[in-house]
Amino acid sequence: MATSNSRSCLQYLFHLAQDNLDFRLAEIKALLALRGKPFLPCENFKEKSPFWCLDGLAEDDVHGIMTRSVCAKSAFELWGHGRTHSELRASLLNYPSENMRVFMQKDSTYRINVYTFNKTVEFGDRIKKIDAMEYLPFEGTVNLKSPQHIFCLLEDYGTDPNNIPEHPDNIFFGRWIADGQRELIRSHSVKNRHFIGNTSMDAGLSFIMANHAKVKENDLVFDPFVGTGSLLVACSHFGAYVCGTDIDYNTIHGKGRSSRKNQKWRGPDENIRANLRQYGTEKMYLDVMVSDASKPVWREAALFDAIITDPPYGIRESTRRTGSHRDITKPAESIYVESHVPVSQAYHLSDIFSDLLNFSAHHLVMGGRLVYWLPVYRPEYCDEMVPLHPCLRLISNCEQTLSSHTSRRLITMEKIKEPEELEILAHLADPRFSPYQGHNAFREKYFSGLNKRSCKEDNTSNVNK
Ligand SMILES: C[S@@+](CC[C@H](N)C(=O)[O-])C[C@H]1O[C@@H](n2cnc3c(N)ncnc32)[C@H](O)[C@@H]1O
Numbered sequence: 333m334a335t336s337n338s339r340s341c342l343q344y345l346f347h348l349a350q351d352n353l354d355f356r357l358a359e360i361k362a363l364l365a366l367r368g369k370p371f372l373p374c375e376n377f378k379e380k381s382p383f384w385c386l387d388g389l390a391e392d393d394v395h396g397i398m399t400r401s402v403c404a405k406s407a408f409e410l411w412g413h414g415r416t417h418s419e420l421r422a423s424l425l426n427y428p429s430e431n432m433r434v435f436m437q438k439d440s441t442y443r444i445n446v447y448t449f450n451k452t453v454e455f456g457d458r459i460k461k462i463d464a465m466e467y468l469p470f471e472g473t474v475n476l477k478s479p480q481h482i483f484c485l486l487e488d489y490g491t492d493p494n495n496i497p498e499h500p501d502n503i504f505f506g507r508w509i510a511d512g513q514r515e516l517i518r519s520h521s522v523k524n525r526h527f528i529g530n531t532s533m534d535a536g537l538s539f540i541m542a543n544h545a546k547v548k549e550n551d552l553v554f555d556p557f558v559g560t561g562s563l564l565v566a567c568s569h570f571g572a573y574v575c576g577t578d579i580d581y582n583t584i585h586g587k588g589r590s591s592r593k594n595q596k597w598r599g600p601d602e603n604i605r606a607n608l609r610q611y612g613t614e615k616m617y618l619d620v621m622v623s624d625a626s627k628p629v630w631r632e633a634a635l636f637d638a639i640i641t642d643p644p645y646g647i648r649e650s651t652r653r654t655g656s657h658r659d660i661t662k663p664a665e666s667i668y669v670e671s672h673v674p675v676s677q678a679y680h681l682s683d684i685f686s687d688l689l690n691f692s693a694h695h696l697v698m699g700g701r702l703v704y705w706l707p708v709y710r711p712e713y714c715d716e717m718v719p720l721h722p723c724l725r726l727i728s729n730c731e732q733t734l735s736s737h738t739s740r741r742l743i744t745m746e747k748i749k750e751p752e753e754l755e756i757l758a759h760l761a762d763p764r765f766s767p768y769q770g771h772n773a774f775r776e777k778y779f780s781g782l783n784k785r786s787c788k789e790d791n792t793s794n795v796n797k
Pocket of ligand 1: 529531532533556557558559560561562563577578579580583623624625626641642643644645651652653654679
């Protein structure tokens with residue numbers, strides 16, 4: 333691998349977590365896009381590898397990405413790379429000394445860490461690996477506790493735990509720049525959250541969604557199926573003002589049965605505002621209200637910088653909307669109108685998604701993003717099933733497998749033009765934009781699959797809706 337030859341065109345090495353593999357590329361690309369930077373992988377880029385080398389970045393960009401990413405663990409300024417230690421040595425000796433010198437001066441302190449991926453290396457062997465790097469011209473003093481500069485030797489032993497090679501496939505050496513935000517997954521875990529429900533979104537995925545949506549400070553973010561507000565929690569952490577709606581009165585008002593094991597009823601102050609308060613972002617809370625996402629309640633304007641949501645799939649939660657059979661069979665001026673009490677009728681998944689895309693086309697600002705989950709029956713899935721809209725460009729489509737036969741896909745779209753009356757009519761007639769009706773049978777397919785296999789296979793404790 334060629335290393336850079338001036339401090340202005342350095343390469344950076346990202347060490348990524350090996351979970352949520354399918355979401356990593358879209359996250360890093362979105363965070364780069366937030367900074368107006370393209371994704372420029374170095375030669376031999378492998379998406380599933382824990383190590384990515386990127387070109388075309390400045391150190392500030394790397395810091396910016398690492399203040400947001402929950403997929404990246406750490407980032408380094410890459411000084412050398414090889415498939416063997418002697419290749420690494422040649423690469424490091426070839427690295428411009430003016431790039432290193434400033435971090436190796438006499439009055440500086442430093443430490444070298446050794447990190448091995450997919451192999452445990454004993455303490456003594458780690459020390460030997462560090463000693464073997466004596467060819468690097470360090471002039472400073474070693475300080476293990478609080479050094480000014482941290483360097484890291486990273487060895488990659490592949491991704492197959494059942495087939496660990498004796499020698500690493502790749503070895504990197506670089507200067508540590510920053511760690512990512514993996515800690516948010518623990519600090520915001522729903523296990524310790526004040527207000528939760530049966531379908532509260534996992535903290536890591538909520539932050540990933542906010543990143544895919546490019547949510548930034550002072551944005552206005554809306555979740556039309558807000559539930560307990562997990563997505564609002566993540567977006568408010570990144571400095572966005574947040575609001576949401578839900579058809580369920582109890583959820584919005586924090587009343588009714590508790591989802592906690594040892595608690596029958598929700599306690600006072602178990603609500604979305606309290607969740608934001610728990611994480612110190614209450615000032616970003618605008619409001620939430622009871623409303624049916626299928627009904628137009630917003631004024632006709634582009635209001636939101638991002639729409640992020642997790643619609644009901646009809647598994648743990650019913651997919652309902654307000655209305656009754658009377659809506660279909662009786663004319664509006666019917667005698668029933670005066671005494672009408674809203675009841676509910678089925679809200680088919682295909683309608684949920686086409687309403688969501690239409691709503692987003694009308695209410696996102698230009699360039700604003702829609703991020704949502706689409707449940708799919710895996711044996712039948714093909715990309716053509718992903719709903720499209722002429723005003724929204726598909727940015728990414730990432731799969732989270734739930735079981736052998738079901739998964740959900742995180743869809744990210746960006747608004748590229750304003751909807752126009754004529755175009756809307758044309759779009760209704762265009763088969764590319766007509767909703768895939770197969771989504772409506774997701775519930776039946778989900779349960780038919782369940783009967784065919786053991787429940788142990790199911791990986792959906794918190795995600796069946
Ligand atoms: C999967 S949950 C959302 C969970 C949420 N992300 C959280 O972290 O708690 C879907 C939510 O959609 C709501 N819902 C169902 N039908 C709706 C409709 N027609 N309009 C608005 N909300 C609806 C349900 O009450 C439920 O709270």
